[in-house]
Amino acid sequence: TVSPDRARRIFDDIEEQFRLDRDALIKITEQFLTDFRLGLSEYNQAMAMIPTFVTGVPNGTETGTFLALDLGGTNLRVCEVQLLGNHQFHLRQQKYKVSEALKTGEASALFDYLADSVDAFLTEIGSESPTMPPTSDPFTSSPSLLDMTQQPSIPLGLTFSFPVEQTALDQGKILTWTKGFSAKNAVGHDVVQLLQDAFNRKHLHVRCVALVNDTVGALLSRAYSAGGCILGSIFGTGTNGAYLERVENIKKLGDSPARQKGGFMVVNTEWGGFNNSRTVLPTTSFDNKLDRESINPRLQAFEKFISGMYLGEITRNVLLSLIDAAPRPLLFNGKSSDDLNRHYGLDTAVMSEIEEAWEVGREDPLSGHSDAPKVNGVRPDWQFMHFTDVDKLPHEDVVRLERIRGIITQRMGISASDVSLTDAAIVRWAVSLVAERAAKLSGCAVAAVLVQTERARIGGGFVPDEERIIIGVDGSLIQHYPNFGTKLRDSIRSLVGAEVEQRVDIGLAKDGSGVGGQFAIYLRLDYR
Ligand code: ADP
Numbered sequence: 001t002v003s004p005d006r007a008r009r010i011f012d013d014i015e016e017q018f019r020l021d022r023d024a025l026i027k028i029t030e031q032f033l034t035d036f037r038l039g040l041s042e043y044n045q046a047m048a049m050i051p052t053f054v055t056g057v058p059n060g061t062e063t064g065t066f067l068a069l070d071l072g073g074t075n076l077r078v079c080e081v082q083l084l085g086n087h088q089f090h091l092r093q094q095k096y097k098v099s100e101a102l103k104t105g106e107a108s109a110l111f112d113y114l115a116d117s118v119d120a121f122l123t124e125i126g127s128e129s130p131t132m133p134p135t136s137d138p139f140t141s142s143p144s145l146l147d148m149t150q151q152p153s154i155p156l157g158l159t160f161s162f163p164v165e166q167t168a169l170d171q172g173k174i175l176t177w178t179k180g181f182s183a184k185n186a187v188g189h190d191v192v193q194l195l196q197d198a199f200n201r202k203h204l205h206v207r208c209v210a211l212v213n214d215t216v217g218a219l220l221s222r223a224y225s226a227g228g229c230i231l232g233s234i235f236g237t238g239t240n241g242a243y244l245e246r247v248e249n250i251k252k253l254g255d256s257p258a259r260q261k262g263g264f265m266v267v268n269t270e271w272g273g274f275n276n277s278r279t280v281l282p283t284t285s286f287d288n289k290l291d292r293e294s295i296n297p298r299l300q301a302f303e304k305f306i307s308g309m310y311l312g313e314i315t316r317n318v319l320l321s322l323i324d325a326a327p328r329p330l331l332f333n334g335k336s337s338d339d340l341n342r343h344y345g346l347d348t349a350v351m352s353e354i355e356e357a358w359e360v361g362r363e364d365p366l367s368g369h370s371d372a373p374k375v376n377g378v379r380p381d382w383q384f385m386h387f388t389d390v391d392k393l394p395h396e397d398v399v400r401l402e403r404i405r406g407i408i409t410q411r412m413g414i415s416a417s418d419v420s421l422t423d424a425a426i427v428r429w430a431v432s433l434v435a436e437r438a439a440k441l442s443g444c445a446v447a448a449v450l451v452q453t454e455r456a457r458i459g460g461g462f463v464p465d466e467e468r469i470i471i472g473v474d475g476s477l478i479q480h481y482p483n484f485g486t487k488l489r490d491s492i493r494s495l496v497g498a499e500v501e502q503r504v505d506i507g508l509a510k511d512g513s514g515v516g517g518q519f520a521i522y523l524r525l526d527y528r
Contacts, residue, residue, distance in 0.1 A: 007330055011429075014318060017284035018433040020440050022494050024282060028441065029458055029495055031280045032448035036269065041251040043165070046277065048270040051250050052216050052242065053169045053258060055265050057223035058519055060087035066518035067154055067206070069118055069195075071098070072161030072214045073179050073237035076114065078121035079514040087225050091511050094121050107186035107194060115198035118156070118206055153207035157517020160191050161214035161234070163270050169210050169520060178272065178300055179238045179309060210520035214474065215242035216266050217516020218509035222472025224519065225510060229470045231449050232509055235442060235484070236475025238300070239307040242268040243449045271445050272303030281305060281441070286317035293343065302445075306438045308348040308477045316346040318430045331423055337413035348477065350411045351431045355482040357403040358428050361396065390421045404428055438477075439484050443491020446471065450496055450504070460497020469500070472509030479508065 032047075039049030063085040070077040079093040096117045102110045162181065166172035174187050186194065192208045199206045212220070219232025219242050233241035245267040253259035275281045276299055290313050291297050291304060304310045319340060322331035339345045390401065404424040409416045450456035455464045478484055485506060493501040 010322075010325060010330060011426075014284075014321075014430075015433060017282065017286075018437050020282060020437055025440060025444055025491060025495055026458055028275075028280050029444045029448050029451070032271070032274060032444060033451060035274060036448060036452050039269070040245070040249055040267070043252055046273045046275070048163055048165070048175065048268070048273065049250075049252075050164065050166055050268040050270060051253055051258070052166055052212065052266045052268050054212065054216055054220070054520055055247075055258075055261075055263060057220055057229055057244065057266075060224050060227050061085050062224070062519075064518075066157060066521055067118075067122075068157040068159060068514060068517035069114060069208075070159040070161075070214070070217075070513040070517070071114065072159065072513055074098075076117055077514055078118050079511070079518075080121075080125075081511075081515045081518045083224070083518070087227065089224070089515060091514060092125060093511075093514055094125055096120075103181045103183060105183060107183040107189070108198070110183045110186070111194045111198035112201065114195060115202045115204060115206075118199070119202060119204055122154075122206075153205045155209040155521055156206050157210040157212065157519075157521045158192065158195060158208050159212055159214055159217050159513045159517045161238070161240070161513060163273075164191055164211070164213065166211065166268075170208065172211050176296075176299070178296070178303070180295065182295060210517055212516045212520045213240070213242070213268055214513035214516065215240045215268055216520070217514070218472040218474045218512030219243070219266060219516075220519035221474075221512040221515050222470060222507060222509040224515070226470045226472075226505070226507060229472050229509075230453060230455075231446065232472045232474075232512060233446065234475045234512075235307065235473060235478040237307060237309045238272055238303050239442065239445075239475075239477075240268070240270060240272050240303075241445055241449060242266050243453060245453070269445075269449075272300045272307070274302035274445070276301045282437075284314075286314050286321070289317050290314055302441070305441055306477075308475065309344075310348075311351060311434050311438055311477075312346040312348040313344050315351060315431055315434045316340060316344075318434065319346075319427065322426065322430075331426055332414050332418045335414065335418045339411075339413040346412065349480070350407065351435060352481050353407050353411065354404050354428055354431050355435065357407060358400050358432075359482050360400065360403075390425055401425055401428075435481060435484065436487055439487035440491040442484075443488045443495065446488065446504075447492050447495040450492070450500060456496035456500040458495060460495075460499065462497065463499050464503060467503060468505045469503050471504060471506045472512060473506055474509045474512045 035047040036049060039045040039047040063083050065082045068079045068081065076096045076098050077093050079091055082090040102113055162178055163175040164172035165175050170192050172191055174189060174191050176187060192211050195208050214234050215232045218234060219229050222232060223229035231241055231243040244264045247259055247262050247265050250265060278301060281301060290310060319331060323329055323334055323336050401421045401424040404427065405419045405421065408414055408419050408424060408427055451458055455469055456462050489501060492504060
């Protein structure tokens with residue numbers, strides 16, 4: 001067996017690499033603010049800070065029925081949304097799978113598929129009542145309406161959740177692909193035009209009139225439900241945020257009409273690209289391996305620490321390092337599995353299951369280890385004690401570890417005979433290290449927006465005017481990962497203080513990407 005000291009050093013070293021104390025979080029948040037300002041002033045920055053030309057948010061009284069298309073990750077969705085005018089909406093939608101071949105082939109094939117999906121939706125599911133223009137234009141002071149007589153086609157809002165340099169509400173060049181997409185002949189092209197060309201090739205009477213991404217969708221959707229919203233953010237396959245910025249701060253708009261008009265505009269931060277230069281994020285050897293083996297090395301650096309696409313992969317790298325530890329393995333008797341050997345073979349959803357199994361039945365979900373004192377939010381020794389003294393654990397914890405062992409055999413394909421309870425404890429420890437770091441870093445991004453919009457100060461001691469600071473979130477990670485939201489809030493609190501954190505109202509942006517495009521249709525005539 002391995003000497004406890006040596007094993008301990010290895011575990012301590014891993015834990016040290018993932019550690020993020022308050023000082024580190026503050027430094028990261030400060031860098032966020034610097035990068036925000038740089039991106040607002042100049043084009044082609046790591047943090048793209050894209051003006052979206054969305055200049056208002058709904059208040060929940062808007063009505064109308066719209067068509068939208070949502071491409072952003074795992075699924076493609078076509079939706080018809082009926083806004084009821086009372087903060088609620090009806091949604092009819094159909095999901096279509098996007099194959100690897102479409103993600104990585106010719107862009108025209110991908111966009112043909114989008115057009116075919118809209119066609120199929122309209123044929124199979126489409127409303128008997130055709131898509132209607134807005135009955136009022138509550139976003140702007142001008143009474144501009146879509147003129148349906150001039151425009152016989154069905155207007156469609158596109159939610160396209162990849163970096164796009166937007167130049168108008170219905171115009172934007174694809175900057176780069178993310179999240180495993182790499183379709184050829186798309187980067188540098190206008191995404192609305194690519195889609196419109198596909199509609200035209202298929203003689204579909206559909207016109208793409210508004211373009212948003214999922215973060216803007218989340219912001220607009222939460223605003224519709226809650227009566228206002230300052231930030232829409234995504235913690236799913238990828239991560240990103242869009243917030244309401246003063247137009248005067250968006251210096252790179254120069255003297256454009258949009259800038260002269262003043263007021264507010266939604267800015268899509270593309271915060272997934274934060275720290276591509278790798279200066280402030282606490283990068284571990286496991287992150288380096290992930291990055292080197294990814295399809296976009298050195299890009300989307302922040303996203304790779306945070307989002308659903310990557311957390312499983314980071315954890316897989318940690319587990320493999322323990323399986324392969326020499327001269328003696330520290331996990332699973334040194335045996336791996338086909339699943340664990342496969343690139344991206346560990347889904348983040350499995351981490352969720354493990355954390356769930358560990359938290360089940362606990363009163364305070366974060367107090368599982370409250371016996372150990374916290375130092376700067378880090379519990380120094382409990383993890384290691386759990387590995388070495390599994391038999392001294394209370395019965396309930398042993399039951400939880402048994403459950404985790406079952407998940408490991410089922411979901412990672414390791415033989416039960418190679419998974420000890422200590423192994424189960426080690427896996428849970430690794431999972432929580434990776435997830436906790438992700439949640440804390442997510443808190444930095446949110447805190448940076450609070451500071452940028454003058455609602456908070458780093459270090460705390462600031463009391464904002466608003467009773468409620470409304471934030472919309474979407475994505476499987478924030479929705480399903482146990483305690484991700486709680487840890488994110490802890491991070492916000494440690495950065496900007498309890499006064500602000502208590503007023504932050506984080507809520508699910510219901511079907512944000514689905515409905516986002518529709519809301520944007522309201523603004524269609526603004527900057528043409
Ligand atoms: P998208 O961001 O593509 O719209 P989702 O928000 O559903 O889609 O995010 C999908 C990502 O979330 C995948 O990377 C997947 O691994 C991860 N995921 C799916 N289910 C869970 C879960 N229960 N807990 C944590 N992560 C999950």
